[in-house]
Each structure stands twice: as C-alpha cells, then as structure tokens.
Amino acid sequence: MRLILNTFLRSFLFCFLLVGFSLASSLSAQAVNPKLPDPDALEREADDLDYQARTTQNPAESRRLSQQADAKRKLAVDTRNEMHDRELEKPYNKPTLELQWNAMQSTWESEALARNKNLGVNTYNALLNQAGAYQAAKTNAAGLGLNPNLLNDNLTTYSSPQGNTKTAFPIRATYLNTAKTFGIEFNYLDVRMKPSYTTFDVASSLSSAAPIQFHSVEYRRLDYSLNFAWYVITGTGRIGLAAGARNLDIYSKEYGNIPGNYGFGSSEEKAGGLGPQIGIRLFKNFSASLIGHFRADYFRTLGHYNRTTQGVLSGVSGPYILDTASMGGIKANLISRTGYEIDTGISFMRSRWLKYTFGFQFTELASKISGYNYNPTVFPGAPGDPLFLNQVSKPLDQFSSGSALGKEVHDKFYGFYFGLSLII
Structure with a gap:
C-alpha cells in the first residue's frame, strides 16, 4: 500500500511540475508577445x-x-x-521565388557615340586631312570610276546628345532556399533610346551636304546576367558573395546624312560580349517590413564588333558598302569590356507575398576594340574596287580609324527605379 501511495505521489508531483512549466512558458510567451x-x-x-x-x-x-x-x-x-x-x-520554412518588375527612369551615355567621336576627330585623320591624303584618294577613285570606300575621310565634331533618358523596365527573378543561405538571380534589361545630336564637318571634301547636320540615332542595350549567391546570416540580415555570367549587347542604328561626308545612307554598329562576373550582396532588416539592400558586381566580357555603313557618296556613281564583318579567314574584330554595376535601395514588405522597392542602379564600363579589319569582297562597283580598297583606302583607314576604334571609351547607364515584387 505504501509503495502504491509513493508511486501516486511521485506521479502527481511530476504532473504538477509539468503543468507548472507549461504555464510558465505560456506566460513567458505572452510577456514577449502580449495579446x-x-x-x-x-x-x-x-x-x-x-x-x-x-x-x-x-x-x-x-x-x-x-x-x-x-x-x-x-x-x-x-x-x-x-x-x-x-x-x-x-519563421517561413519554405524556399521562395521572387519576381520583380521595375519602372526605371534611366539615362544612357552610350559607348557607340563615344567611338563615333573618336572616329570623327583624332590625331591621325587630322594629319591625313592636312596632308591631303583623303582628298587625293577620293579624286583618284572618282577619275577611275571606283568607290573610295573610306570609313572616315573627314574631321567631324559632335555635340552632346539630347533626349538620352527613357523609362526602362528591367525584370529580376530571385530564388532563395529555406535557410536563405543560397540563391539564384536572373536579371534582364532590354532598352532602346533615340537621342539626337549635331555634327559639324570641319573639312568638307567632295560633298554637297551642309557642314552642319542634325542626327537622330537609335541605341539599343540588351543586358542580362545569371548569378549564384551564397549567404551568411547575421543578426540583422545577411551578407554574401555572388558569381555568374553576363551578356551585354549594344547596338546603334542611324539613317540620313551620315557623319564624315558619306552622303545619305545608313550606319549600323553591333558590339556583343559574354563573360564572367563576381559580386557582393548585403541585406539589412531595419524592421520586419523594411529591408535595405546593396549589390555590387564586377564583370568582364569579350565578343565580336561589326560596323556597317552604306549609302551614296557624292561625286561617285553607285552605292557603296563598308562592312567590318570578317569573312574568308580575315581576322575578326573583338571588343572587350570591363565594368561594374551598383544597385542599392530599400524595400517595404506589404505582406509575405508582396513587396515594393525603391532603388538606384548605376552601370559603367570601359570598352576597347582589338583591331580594325573589314572584308573587301562585299563592295559593289567596278572590278577595280577591291584592288583600290586594299592598296589605297584600307591602309589609310587602318592608320586613322583603327587607332580610333582601339582607343578605350566609356559607357554609363543609370537611373532610379520603383519595383513591384511577387513572392511565391
């Protein structure tokens, strides 16, 4: 009987302590999060x-x-x-996929215009103009009934671009695992701008066109990247490293009176590139619904460069085409870019699945072309055109335009954006 009583008392005491512990835990939780x-x-x-x-x-x-x-x-x-x-x-114990749409008021200072400025005025084509080499080549070609096919036979200065701002709509997709220690990022941007500028031909030669021309050109920027990120959780957020690849294609297209006294026609430039990038990521939780971010990436790309100009040149019968695309074993023109991108902003979590973001993005790069080679077989006209091109025009072009294209130029793309995110 005593053994049964002792067992009963011990069981009662255990239950009492268990209930007391549960009650204390409940009171403690209510103290932290009162009703x-x-x-x-x-x-x-x-x-x-x-x-x-x-x-x-x-x-x-x-x-x-x-x-x-x-x-x-x-x-x-x-x-x-x-x-x-x-x-x-x-705590949210599921991985997340965030889809973000941004409206970005952007400004673009394109590398294409910077290259045109280098072609328009540089030390070598100024020397060839002063020596009369360009004028003599065009006169000789006209006397033979041939196309001179000179890429830049004139001194041309450019004004600053007007209207180089536009609302762009970048898209971003981000995956995070349950612990928020690993992520995948995909960024996409496709934007076109139509800035305008004025050129002034300092030394006109064999041209009936006015020395001052107004131009409207289209620039297109196709920029996308894929990154993998690894994070360390901190007391108020997370910090991480990212690595991935970036593809950057920049195009320009222009119609009308082409700078450099080409006459009426079109000019087109394609400069693409793919390469690696690395970066850092910082996320700071100011409160449960307010989050700040800072992203920085460094990238390098390598790709092909092609420039095509075609039109009707005054004083020479028939159209001409200049194309730097390589054919028949001719060395390709390569463009290399080195740049960085910074993205910072603050986000407001309206709920677990909806987020608003206000931020600023800045991308700058420096690009340089490895050389200047073009294919003589694409030029129409008399049978002597390729011969004149290789013996006269091409050496002049490579002396002046090759060095201008090889000079480093800078490209800046930046703006403020407002984003809406859907979190799945």
Whole structure:
C-alpha cells in the first residue's frame, strides 16, 4: 500500500511540475508577445466617443471625449502595425521565388557615340586631312570610276546628345532556399533610346551636304546576367558573395546624312560580349517590413564588333558598302569590356507575398576594340574596287580609324527605379 501511495505521489508531483512549466512558458510567451486588442473594436469605440463628444453640451467633456477617441484610433493603427510585424516575423520554412518588375527612369551615355567621336576627330585623320591624303584618294577613285570606300575621310565634331533618358523596365527573378543561405538571380534589361545630336564637318571634301547636320540615332542595350549567391546570416540580415555570367549587347542604328561626308545612307554598329562576373550582396532588416539592400558586381566580357555603313557618296556613281564583318579567314574584330554595376535601395514588405522597392542602379564600363579589319569582297562597283580598297583606302583607314576604334571609351547607364515584387 505504501509503495502504491509513493508511486501516486511521485506521479502527481511530476504532473504538477509539468503543468507548472507549461504555464510558465505560456506566460513567458505572452510577456514577449502580449495579446493584442481587436483593432476593429477600437475603431467602433472611437466612433462612439466621437458621437458623445458631438452631442455633449459641456466643452471640457467634449474635448476629453475627442482626445479619448483619437487615442483609440492611434491604438488601432499601432495594433494593426504590430499584427503585421508579428506575421512577418514568423519563421517561413519554405524556399521562395521572387519576381520583380521595375519602372526605371534611366539615362544612357552610350559607348557607340563615344567611338563615333573618336572616329570623327583624332590625331591621325587630322594629319591625313592636312596632308591631303583623303582628298587625293577620293579624286583618284572618282577619275577611275571606283568607290573610295573610306570609313572616315573627314574631321567631324559632335555635340552632346539630347533626349538620352527613357523609362526602362528591367525584370529580376530571385530564388532563395529555406535557410536563405543560397540563391539564384536572373536579371534582364532590354532598352532602346533615340537621342539626337549635331555634327559639324570641319573639312568638307567632295560633298554637297551642309557642314552642319542634325542626327537622330537609335541605341539599343540588351543586358542580362545569371548569378549564384551564397549567404551568411547575421543578426540583422545577411551578407554574401555572388558569381555568374553576363551578356551585354549594344547596338546603334542611324539613317540620313551620315557623319564624315558619306552622303545619305545608313550606319549600323553591333558590339556583343559574354563573360564572367563576381559580386557582393548585403541585406539589412531595419524592421520586419523594411529591408535595405546593396549589390555590387564586377564583370568582364569579350565578343565580336561589326560596323556597317552604306549609302551614296557624292561625286561617285553607285552605292557603296563598308562592312567590318570578317569573312574568308580575315581576322575578326573583338571588343572587350570591363565594368561594374551598383544597385542599392530599400524595400517595404506589404505582406509575405508582396513587396515594393525603391532603388538606384548605376552601370559603367570601359570598352576597347582589338583591331580594325573589314572584308573587301562585299563592295559593289567596278572590278577595280577591291584592288583600290586594299592598296589605297584600307591602309589609310587602318592608320586613322583603327587607332580610333582601339582607343578605350566609356559607357554609363543609370537611373532610379520603383519595383513591384511577387513572392511565391
């Protein structure tokens, strides 16, 4: 009997301690996250207090009731904010996929225009103009009934571009694992701008075109990247490293009177490149619903460069075509780029699946072309054209334009953006 009683007492004591521990844990949790009042009930109480304040005849009582109503409404707002924060602070034990659409007011200073400026005025074509080499080549070609096929036979200065701003719409997709220690990023941008500028031909030769011309050109930027990121969780966010690949294609297209006294025609430039990039990532949680970010990437790309100009040259019968695309074993023209991109901003989590972001993005790169080689077989005209091209025109072009294309130029693309994210 005593053994049964002792066993019963020990079991009772164990149950008592277990219930006490559970009760203490519950009280501790309530102390950390106390139960919140009903915000809708607070709003109704505030309405009742407002009604009493309007109907009372005592001014002092009316002020007191109005102050109580204001306090109730403020408490209702604070309660809803607290409920929102508690919901976002709950651990989320699933991986996430974020799809972000941005509206970006962007500005672009294209490398294509910087190259044109180098071609328009450089030390070597100034020397050839002063020596009369370009003028003599065009006169000899006209006398033989041939196309001179000179890439840049004139000194041409450019004004600063006008209207080089546009609303771009970048897209970003981001995957994060459950622990938020690994992520995959995909960024995509396709934007076109039509800036305008004015050229002034300093030394006109065999041209009926006015020395001052107004130009409208289209620039297109196709920029996308894929990154893998690894993160370390900190007390207030995460920090990580990223590595991946970037593809960058920049095009330009122009119609009208082509700079350099080509006459009326079209000019087109294609410069593409693919290469690796590395970067850092910083995310700071200012609160459960407010998150700041900083991304920085360094990249290098290598690709092909092609420039095509065609039109009708004054004083020479028939159209001409200049094309730098390589054919028949001719050395390709390579373009190398080195650059960086910075993206920083702040995001507001409206809920677990909806986020708003305001940020700033800046991309700058330096590009350089390895050489200047073009294919003589694409030029129409008399049978002597390729011979004249290889013996006269091409050496002049490679002396002046080759060095201009090989000179490093800079490209800047930047702007503020507002983004909407859907988190799955």
